[in-house]
Amino acid sequence: MEDGKLTVRAVERALDIMLCFTDSSNLSLTEIAVRVSLHKSTVHRLLASLEGKGFVVRDFATDKYRLGFRIWELSANMTHSDDPAIILLPEMERLRDQLDETISLYVCDGLERVRIQAVESNQAIRRVAAIGARLPLYVGASSKILVAFAEPQVQEALMKAKNMPVGLERSVFLKQLADVLSQGYATSVEERELGAAAVAVPIFNQAHTLVASLAVSGPSNRLTLEKMKEHAPVLLEAARRMGKMVR
Amino acid sequence: MEDGKLTVRAVERALDIMLCFTDSSNLSLTEIAVRVSLHKSTVHRLLASLEGKGFVVRDFATDKYRLGFRIWELSANMTHSDDPAIILLPEMERLRDQLDETISLYVCDGLERVRIQAVESNQAIRRVAAIGARLPLYVGASSKILVAFAEPQVQEALMKAKNMPVGLERSVFLKQLADVLSQGYATSVEERELGAAAVAVPIFNQAHTLVASLAVSGPSNRLTLEKMKEHAPVLLEAARRMGKMVR
DNA sequence: TTTTCAGTTTCATTTGATGAAACCCTGTTA
DNA sequence: TAACAGGGTTTCATCAAATGAAACTGAAAA
Numbered sequence: 001m002e003d004g005k006l007t008v009r010a011v012e013r014a015l016d017i018m019l020c021f022t023d024s025s026n027l028s029l030t031e032i033a034v035r036v037s038l039h040k041s042t043v044h045r046l047l048a049s050l051e052g053k054g055f056v057v058r059d060f061a062t063d064k065y066r067l068g069f070r071i072w073e074l075s076a077n078m079t080h081s082d083d084p085a086i087i088l089l090p091e092m093e094r095l096r097d098q099l100d101e102t103i104s105l106y107v108c109d110g111l112e113r114v115r116i117q118a119v120e121s122n123q124a125i126r127r128v129a130a131i132g133a134r135l136p137l138y139v140g141a142s143s144k145i146l147v148a149f150a151e152p153q154v155q156e157a158l159m160k161a162k163n164m165p166v167g168l169e170r171s172v173f174l175k176q177l178a179d180v181l182s183q184g185y186a187t188s189v190e191e192r193e194l195g196a197a198a199v200a201v202p203i204f205n206q207a208h209t210l211v212a213s214l215a216v217s218g219p220s221n222r223l224t225l226e227k228m229k230e231h232a233p234v235l236l237e238a239a240r241r242m243g244k245m246v247r
Numbered sequence: 248m249e250d251g252k253l254t255v256r257a258v259e260r261a262l263d264i265m266l267c268f269t270d271s272s273n274l275s276l277t278e279i280a281v282r283v284s285l286h287k288s289t290v291h292r293l294l295a296s297l298e299g300k301g302f303v304v305r306d307f308a309t310d311k312y313r314l315g316f317r318i319w320e321l322s323a324n325m326t327h328s329d330d331p332a333i334i335l336l337p338e339m340e341r342l343r344d345q346l347d348e349t350i351s352l353y354v355c356d357g358l359e360r361v362r363i364q365a366v367e368s369n370q371a372i373r374r375v376a377a378i379g380a381r382l383p384l385y386v387g388a389s390s391k392i393l394v395a396f397a398e399p400q401v402q403e404a405l406m407k408a409k410n411m412p413v414g415l416e417r418s419v420f421l422k423q424l425a426d427v428l429s430q431g432y433a434t435s436v437e438e439r440e441l442g443a444a445a446v447a448v449p450i451f452n453q454a455h456t457l458v459a460s461l462a463v464s465g466p467s468n469r470l471t472l473e474k475m476k477e478h479a480p481v482l483l484e485a486a487r488r489m490g491k492m493v494r
Numbered sequence: 495t496t497t498t499c500a501g502t503t504t505c506a507t508t509t510g511a512t513g514a515a516a517c518c519c520t521g522t523t524a
Numbered sequence: 525t526a527a528c529a530g531g532g533t534t535t536c537a538t539c540a541a542a543t544g545a546a547a548c549t550g551a552a553a554a
Contacts, residue, residue, distance in 0.1 A: 006503075007296040008542065010511065011261040015300040019317070022324050029532060039513050044533070049258040053266070054337060063532075067325050069334055069492075070266070075322035076491040077269050078314050087316055090301060244323040245316075253534075255511065257542065276501060286544050291502070310501075496554080503548070511541075516534085523528070 013038060014046045018055065018067070026064040084203070084212055084246045085117040085131075091245070092119045092214075095238050099231055101218040102127035106135075106142040106200075107211070111158055113137055113146055116212070127196060127217040135192070138173070141200035142213035144186035148177040149202045149210045185232045189220050197223040201235045204243045211246050214239050260285060261293045265302065265314070273311040331450075331459055331493045332364040332378075338492070339366050339461075342485050346478055348465040349374035353382075353389040353447075354458070358405055360384055360393055363459070374443060374464040382439070385420070388447035389460035391433035395424040396449045396457045432479045436467050444470040448482045451490045458493050461486050 013036065020027055020035045027035075033043040047065060050056040054070035085105065092103045096119045105117040113136075118129035137143045137158060147155060155177075159170065180186040189197045198217035205211050216231055217223070223231075260283065267274055267282045274282075280290040294312060297303040301317035332352065339350045343366045352364040360383075365376035384390045384405060394402060402424075406417065427433040436444045445464035452458050463478055464470070470478075 006292055007299055008257050008261070008292050009540095010255050010257040010542080011293055011296040012300060014255070014258040014261070015297070015302060015317075018321060019300070022321065025324065030530085040532075041513060041515095041534080042511080045253055045255050045511080046258055049254040049262070052254055053259060053262040055262060067321055069337060070262075071318060071322050072325060072334065072492055073337060074265060074268065074314055075318050076488060077272065078319060087319065090316055090320060241323065245319055256509095257511080277499090287501075288503080288544060288546095289542080292542080498551100498553075500551090501549085504546085505543105506545100507543085508539100509542075510539105512538085513536105515536095518533070519531085521529090521531100524526085 010046070013042070014050060017043065017046055017050065018071075021056075021065075021067045026059065026062070026066050028062075028064050032065065084242075087245050088203075088212075088214075088242050089117060089119070091238060091242050092117060095214075095216070095234070096121060099216055099234065101216045101223060101231075102129050104129045104142070104215045104217060106146060106213040106215065108137070108146045108150065108154065109134070111137055113140075113143060113213070121218065123218075125219055125222070127198075127219070129217070139188065139191040141186040141188040141191075141198040141217075142215045144176055144180045144188070145200045145202050145213040145215075146210070148180040148186070149204075151210075184236060187225070187228050189225070195220055197228065199223075199228045199231050199235060201232070201239045203239045203246070205246050206244065207247070211243070214242065257293070260289070261297060264290065264293055264297065265318075268303075268312075268314045273306065273309070273313050275309075275311050279312065331489075334492050335450075335459075335461075335489050336364060336366070338485060338489050339364060342461075342463070342481070343368060346463055346481065348463045348470065348478075349376050351376045351389070351462045351464060353393060353460040353462065355384065355393045355397065355401065356381070358384055360387075360389060360460070368465065370465075372466055372469070374445075374466070376464070386435065386438040388433040388435040388438075388445040388464075389462045391423055391427045391435070392447045392449050392460040392462075393457070395427040395433070396451075398457075432483060434472070434475050436472070442467055444475065446470075446475045446478050446482060448479070448486045450486045450493070452493050453491065454494070458490070461489065 016036050017032055020032055029044060029047065030040060033040050036043065047056060051058065054068040056065045057068040058065050088105060092105065096103045100121050100123060102118065102120045104115050106113045107116050112134045115129060115131055115133045115135070118131050120126055120129060137147060147158060185199060185201045187199050196217060197220035198215050200213045200215035202210055203212045203214055214235060216235060263283050264279055267279055276291060276294065277287060280287050283290065294303060298305065301315045303312045304315040305312050335352060339352065343350045347368050347370060349365065349367045351362050353360040354363050359381045362376060362378055362380045362382070365378050367373055367376060384394060394405060432446060432448045434446050443464060444467035445462050447460045447462035449457055450459045450461055461482060463482060
């Protein structure tokens with residue numbers, strides 16, 4: 001054994017099988033075997049165990065497997081820590097691995113935004129993001145998201161506030177917000193910090209209220225406008241999935 | 248091996264551990280070990296595997312385990328068969344085992360109710376309940392539930408219908424419905440069938456609309472009024488949990 | 495201080511998980 | 525029609541890996 005981790009291999013393999021279903025909801029035995037790099041017979045046995053306990057079920061018609069009612073049952077009984085910073089971390093890590101850029105999560109707090117969670121890219125040149133950092137709500141992609149999709153009273157409070165930067169015209173700001181609303185995501189290039197760019201999207205909960213802003217950020221020479229356009233749909237899809245996890 | 252089932256013991260044990268959390272959301276290592284009848288060290292290793300994959304997490308303060316975000320994540324991505332008859336079956340089986348009486352699930356269909364799911368008690372004398380049976384909406388505990396908590400238009404349609412039994416005064420029926428609404432559950436003793444009694448409660452989905460009626464039924468000499476009063480809170484709690492599972 | 499109790503780690507034992515290969519289907523090609 | 529292909533299923537010899545007793549740790553209670 002002696003791998004340092006005191007775990008049970010068979011169990012980890014079974015759990016890996018379950019995790020396959022985050023990508024596609026219906027998988028055949030051999031498809032799963034390929035994904036987890038195990039032999040058919042091994043996967044078959046593990047699936048039999050999962051099926052016996054109701055963690056996966058098989059579609060009689062297609063013989064494909066999908067997640068079982070037990071997952072649903074367990075999740076219904078979960079008193080899930082409703083802290084998005086905890087809930088969304090694994091999704092953010094996945095996104096970071098996919099895009100290989102720093103991923104941040106912001107919420108509004110008064111007339112500022114707070115970075116409540118962040119996972120950094122592994123690249124040598126990367127956006128470094130401190131969790132807990134407080135930033136202004138006037139500049140940056142996430143600011144636009146948090147303001148554009150906010151309740152009207154939040155927007156008004158912000159407009160009334162005195163600390164609006166001198167260079168920023170109210171009308172320009174409003175135009176930016178309108179653009180964000182229409183395209184569904186926001187970008188920023190060297191707005192707040194030299195050499196930095198970002199794309200941000202809103203995360204809505206099941207009740208369709210704004211929960212947070214999810215952003216990918218990196219050096220502006222790597223995170224070009226084209227790259228940002230590419231990333232936007234990925235971010236939006238991730239945000240959609242994350243929205244299901246928070247309330 | 249030769250037990251007929253081609254399964255992996257370690258995996259089944261790990262899944263049993265997860266199922267412990269349907270009863271209580273926070274459990275210590277030894278509590279779990281007792282529940283699954285395994286040695287501490289075995290449970291510890293299995294939990295380490297589950298924890299490593301995020302299926303359980305431990306509360307730093309209390310050192311107790313609870314279900315992890317992965318469950319939530321998986322369930323969010325599930326395209327769950329929204330058929331209550333399938334979803335709620337395991338909960339119904341659990342309830343049957345707890346109360347040792349027949350459990351039925353009814354939905355309204357027009358001016359009738361349909362038993363869309365049932366699990367029978369194991370006792371020799373028991374309520375036999377055929378799945379798919381259609382019953383009138385005038386008598387029986389589940390009828391009262393399905394009518395009392397229904398949308399107003401359903402109630403009106405029922406009142407207008409001509410096939411109301413002769414012996415049943417409209418005013419009496421209305422009084423019954425009011426009682427059901429006030430106490431939250433309905434009972435019936437030998438209303439529809441001689442020697443049979445039942446308690447029924449409503450199942451509401453997350454949107455607080457009536458989905459089905461959940462009933463426990465048995466011989467009236469065993470399912471006495473006192474027993475029914477005892478069962479009611481159990482049923483209500485079960486229905487509350489079931490409501491989270493359907494939409 | 496000692497005791498107790500929960501969690502953790504070690505380790506010898508051997509069970510029981512493993513994967514190659516064979517087998518069984520059902521649908522498809524020759 | 526037979527041969528083939530491609531999925532799922534079962535068998536089985538092998539030995540890696542899961543097991544549980546016991547020892548260990550550390551913190552809290554007596």
